[in-house]
Amino acid sequence: MAPFFRHIGKSTPREDALEIVTGEATFIDDLRLPGLLHGKVLRSSHAHAVLQDVDIQRAQALEGVHAVLTHRDVPAWKAGTPPHARVLDSKVRFVGDAVALVAAETEEIAEEALDLIHVEYEPLEAVLDVEDALKPDAPQLYDAFPGNEIPPGFPAYGPDCLSHLRMGDTARGFSDADVVCEGTYGYDGPFNPLPIEPPGVIAHWETPGRLVVWSATQSASWHRFVLLPAMGFPDIRSIATHCGGSFGSKNYAPLPCFYAAALARVTKRPVRVSYSKAEQLGAFVMRPGSRLQGKIGLKKDGTVTAFSGEWLVDTGAFSDMAQAQIGVGLGEAQLLLRCENWDLRSRLVCTNHTAAGVVRGFGGQELESALMPLIMDALIQADLDPVSFFKKNFVKPGQGYFWREGKWWVSRGADFTPVLDRGAEAFGWAQKWKGWLTPTEVCGTRRRGVGVMVHGNADVGEDVSEAYVRLNPDGTAVVHVCVSESGMGQRSSLSKMAAEVLQLPLDRVRMAPPDTLVNPFEFGLVGSRGTYTVGSAVIRAAEDAREKLLQAAATRLDAEPDTLTTEDGKVFPKNRTEKKLSWSRILGITGTVTGMGRFEHDFTLANFLALFVEVEVDTETGKVDVARVLAATDVGQIIDPARLHGQLYGCFGSAGLDTAIFEESILDREKGYMLNPNMVDYKWRTFPEMPPMENLILETPMASHRFKAVGVGEISTSPGPGAVLMAVSNALGTRMQAYPITPDRVLRAAQKSRKSR
Amino acid sequence: MADAKGRIELTVNGKRYDLGIGTGIHDVAPSHTLAHTLRETLGLTGTKIGCDQGACGACTVLMDGVPVLSCMTLTLACRGRYITTIEGLRDPDSGDLHPLQAAFVDKTAFQCGFCTPGILLSSKALLEAVPDPSEKDVAQALSGHHCRCISHYQVVEAVLEAAKHRKG
Numbered sequence: 060m061a062p063f064f065r066h067i068g069k070s071t072p073r074e075d076a077l078e079i080v081t082g083e084a085t086f087i088d089d090l091r092l093p094g095l096l097h098g099k100v101l102r103s104s105h106a107h108a109v110l111q112d113v114d115i116q117r118a119q120a121l122e123g124v125h126a127v128l129t130h131r132d133v134p135a136w137k138a139g140t141p142p143h144a145r146v147l148d149s150k151v152r153f154v155g156d157a158v159a160l161v162a163a164e165t166e167e168i169a170e171e172a173l174d175l176i177h178v179e180y181e182p183l184e185a186v187l188d189v190e191d192a193l194k195p196d197a198p199q200l201y202d203a204f205p206g207n208e209i210p211p212g213f214p215a216y217g218p219d220c221l222s223h224l225r226m227g228d229t230a231r232g233f234s235d236a237d238v239v240c241e242g243t244y245g246y247d248g249p250f251n252p253l254p255i256e257p258p259g260v261i262a263h264w265e266t267p268g269r270l271v272v273w274s275a276t277q278s279a280s281w282h283r284f285v286l287l288p289a290m291g292f293p294d295i296r297s298i299a300t301h302c303g304g305s306f307g308s309k310n311y312a313p314l315p316c317f318y319a320a321a322l323a324r325v326t327k328r329p330v331r332v333s334y335s336k337a338e339q340l341g342a343f344v345m346r347p348g349s350r351l352q353g354k355i356g357l358k359k360d361g362t363v364t365a366f367s368g369e370w371l372v373d374t375g376a377f378s379d380m381a382q383a384q385i386g387v388g389l390g391e392a393q394l395l396l397r398c399e400n401w402d403l404r405s406r407l408v409c410t411n412h413t414a415a416g417v418v419r420g421f422g423g424q425e426l427e428s429a430l431m432p433l434i435m436d437a438l439i440q441a442d443l444d445p446v447s448f449f450k451k452n453f454v455k456p457g458q459g460y461f462w463r464e465g466k467w468w469v470s471r472g473a474d475f476t477p478v479l480d481r482g483a484e485a486f487g488w489a490q491k492w493k494g495w496l497t498p499t500e501v502c503g504t505r506r507r508g509v510g511v512m513v514h515g516n517a518d519v520g521e522d523v524s525e526a527y528v529r530l531n532p533d534g535t536a537v538v539h540v541c542v543s544e545s546g547m548g549q550r551s552s553l554s555k556m557a558a559e560v561l562q563l564p565l566d567r568v569r570m571a572p573p574d575t576l577v578n579p580f581e582f583g584l585v586g587s588r589g590t591y592t593v594g595s596a597v598i599r600a601a602e603d604a605r606e607k608l609l610q611a612a613a614t615r616l617d618a619e620p621d622t623l624t625t626e627d628g629k630v631f632p633k634n635r636t637e638k639k640l641s642w643s644r645i646l647g648i649t650g651t652v653t654g655m656g657r658f659e660h661d662f663t664l665a666n667f668l669a670l671f672v673e674v675e676v677d678t679e680t681g682k683v684d685v686a687r688v689l690a691a692t693d694v695g696q697i698i699d700p701a702r703l704h705g706q707l708y709g710c711f712g713s714a715g716l717d718t719a720i721f722e723e724s725i726l727d728r729e730k731g732y733m734l735n736p737n738m739v740d741y742k743w744r745t746f747p748e749m750p751p752m753e754n755l756i757l758e759t760p761m762a763s764h765r766f767k768a769v770g771v772g773e774i775s776t777s778p779g780p781g782a783v784l785m786a787v788s789n790a791l792g793t794r795m796q797a798y799p800i801t802p803d804r805v806l807r808a809a810q811k812s813r814k815s816r
Numbered sequence: 817m818a819d820a821k822g823r824i825e826l827t828v829n830g831k832r833y834d835l836g837i838g839t840g841i842h843d844v845a846p847s848h849t850l851a852h853t854l855r856e857t858l859g860l861t862g863t864k865i866g867c868d869q870g871a872c873g874a875c876t877v878l879m880d881g882v883p884v885l886s887c888m889t890l891t892l893a894c895r896g897r898y899i900t901t902i903e904g905l906r907d908p909d910s911g912d913l914h915p916l917q918a919a920f921v922d923k924t925a926f927q928c929g930f931c932t933p934g935i936l937l938s939s940k941a942l943l944e945a946v947p948d949p950s951e952k953d954v955a956q957a958l959s960g961h962h963c964r965c966i967s968h969y970q971v972v973e974a975v976l977e978a979a980k981h982r983k984g
Contacts, residue, residue: 072921079929080917082862082902086930089861167847255866255874255964256930303864303930304964336867546927546965701924701970708966709927738871738962746955749968 106185106731155342219465232365232400236356247348256303262319263329278583281311299543306713344416348373386463388422431781482691508790512778518586520661525579534628587770604654681802695761716779829904876934902933927965
């Protein structure tokens with residue numbers, strides 16, 4: 060029988076709902092600070108060049124300009140892993156790289172000043188392709204990275220950070236295989252997560268050693284704990300505003316933060332750096348490029364006997380979190396494919412285009428989308444149904460995997476077999492699946508096909524969360540946890556968990572603002588960790604506060620604490636509900652009680668999502684329409700249905716499913732210009748184009764916390780591209796092997812398919 | 817105000833504004849968009865600027881009841897016009913939420929909420945013109961609104977709910 064909850068599992072209004080629908084929610088560009096200056100960035104017109112001269116005299120002389128900075132006069136801060144990206148450098152490494160910074164009274168004046176800066180470039184040869192960058196005579200981006208290879212390893216993941224997945228004996232594995240397939244496949248767009256609000260940061264030095272940063276961010280603490288060492292340990296206070304979408308990209312923004320802080324330091328005024336849409340599209344962060352030279356061995360029964368290969372990850376001009384994304388991607392590959400023999404080596408490569416950054420799907424989407432054509436090849440040869448294959452191979456309780464930091468973990472999570480069974484049934488897989496490369500239906504030039512892909516992530520319990528819960532004598536509670544709001548509704552869900560523990564009405568629990576000064580450490584909303592990890596810290600803090608309260612009440616009521624309970628701001632013996640003491644009688648009107656909660660990583664639980672997709676392909680126009688999508692998952696326990704559905708619908712957003720069809724940034728492969736840095740030419744799905752989508756959500760209690768839930772938001776985009784690739788292949792009757800499947804690719808494939816028939 | 821070359825009158829959320837044309841901080845410059853005037857001159861920051869290129873719909877406001885992209889509309893072209901922004905959607909007398917706002921709250925028809933003000937205003941224009949819209953009508957009316965979180969399904973549901981409530 061399902062447990063009875065007062066709040067958990069019900070759709071309740073978000074704590075910020077009123078602010079959102081009345082326009083009162085404060086986003087970064089809505090902050091009005093006295094003395095605020097506007098920062099702008101002069102950007103490179105060359106993909107690779109040395110700056111011979113940057114003449115700023117005319118810009119400095121413009122009325123209203125407060126500062127103009129070049130690489131000669133910025134602080135020696137460095138971002139990246141290992142640290143390599145300077146605030147400004149004497150060299151530019153992509154079209155759009157920063158050359159100079161301006162702070163002025165208005166944005167218009169700052170922009171005018173940019174036009175007055177004269178730059179002399181000494182152009183260098185650029186390298187735009189990941190394989191070209193590895194050639195011996197390739198142009199070199201950084202002296203510190205010979206051969207354009209960035210060293211593996213992410214310091215926060217420790218010395219054994221996963222970068223080369225090795226176990227068993229691949230030679231023996233391949234010799235045991237009935238089918239062996241190999242090939243090189245890419246998922247390298249580049250693709251842009253493109254949240255609707257561009258990134259923005261305001262920096263202000265309260266004293267020479269104390270910096271305040273306001274930003275549109277998904278994880279407020281990063282602008283403190285990551286930037287502290289990068290900036291020489293000033294005291295940084297990071298405050299998050301409402302964030303107009305992030306999808307990883309605005310998790311934190313080291314370079315915009317540097318620009319604002321550098322300008323604020325010289326002007327002694329708060330400075331805002333807000334990117335334009337063109338900057339967001341062309342000079343912020345993209346999905347990492349992924350190219351896989353892989354080989355897979357399979358038995359006829361679907362057992363994966365071996366996997367070997369080289370995974371080339373293209374990070375563009377700058378690398379920040381790519382080694383972490385590689386670690387997680389390699390971990391997730393093992394959740395997807397049970398296999399005893401692995402030899403999958405990653406190489407992280409820099410090239411002369413926009414830098415890669417954190418994007419929803421975090422390494423796994425990139426690796427598994429490139430893996431899909433290879434899996435498809437093998438399943439076609441072995442004539443295996445993909446649903447049965449994924450069912451057989453997705454990690455089961457008791458099975459192990461190496462996770463991102465290189466340690467072996469054994470799953471104590473759920474068996475997701477019922478999700479695939481129920482999902483397949485609800486989708487009608489058995490009726491629609493006609494075998495490999497066989498359309499479900501053909502009607503003239505329109506051909507239908509189906510595909511499925513699964514994805515899971517064991518980051519739901521990652522990293523550290525800390526929370527305080529304070530009980531006030533007026534029967535209210537405050538949750539101090541440094542969580543910002545970028546769309547998931549997680550602040551409201553966490554407050555709901557605290558309300559459930561404390562048995563308070565929702566409106567009597569308040570969240571402290573996302574500000575590192577008033578909250579303990581919180582890693583942030585990444586990797587679907589909000590529900591399990593942050594939730595655990597909040598629940599423990601609420602339980603701790605409740606326990607302290609009941610202890611204090613015990614003496615007054617002359618009872619043992621465990622015979623007491625609390626509800627609606629009153630304490631009473633469980634068996635004598637009429638004998639109620641309000642919290643103020645226990646705490647006094649001038650007292651409070653605070654509980655603390657902490658959670659450290661646990662990688663033994665994974666989430667799971669299967670995406671079933673039906674497409675319709677027109678072989679006359681080459682257009683691919685997604686006809687229907689079904690998402691199937693098991694989240695243990697739903698915290699809030701509406702918010703959860705929102706996360707699952709998100710499969711169409713943030714460079715997800717549609718990167719298989721029409722989403723991409725198009726680079727001029729000679730000069731490195733982006734040809735579509737605007738929202739007319741970077742294609743996105745509109746309201747009338749949303750296909751029917753169903754979410755099938757199971758609730759098998761998970762061994763997480765008292766509410767038995769895990770999060771799933773990180774992975775909603777991940778299975779989409781692979782599922783669509785498979786569906787289009789089946790519709791057309793020929794293997795599609797490259798993303799996105801644009802009309803010209805469809806028409807070429809249809810022609811090939813006709814010839815071979 | 818020193819270089820003011822005239823004045824412009826417009827009504828925003830029922831309040832009449834008489835603004836100088838010029839380059840002073842309280843003035844409307846000929847280059848100012850309506851979005852800029854609303855946000856920077858009048859302090860109505862509920863109107864959001866997503867792309868500043870007329871592509872995303874976030875900046876949508878109503879001009880004489882018709883949705884316009886305020887980032888692509890020069891303020892000087894708004895002389896004598898009646899503008900409604902998100903700040904003017906509540907009932908001006910009672911302060912009650914508009915049925916659309918109430919439905920968006922009930923259905924959690926938003927995620928990050930950045931596109932929500934624009935979507936609400938286009939929805940209001942739709943319901944004024946088509947009190948009993950179909951799902952397709954709603955989708956068509958909102959086709960110019962970019963939402964990257966994918967709140968579309970819940971938005972359509974909320975607009976239909978609000979229409980039902982208004983008929984009520």
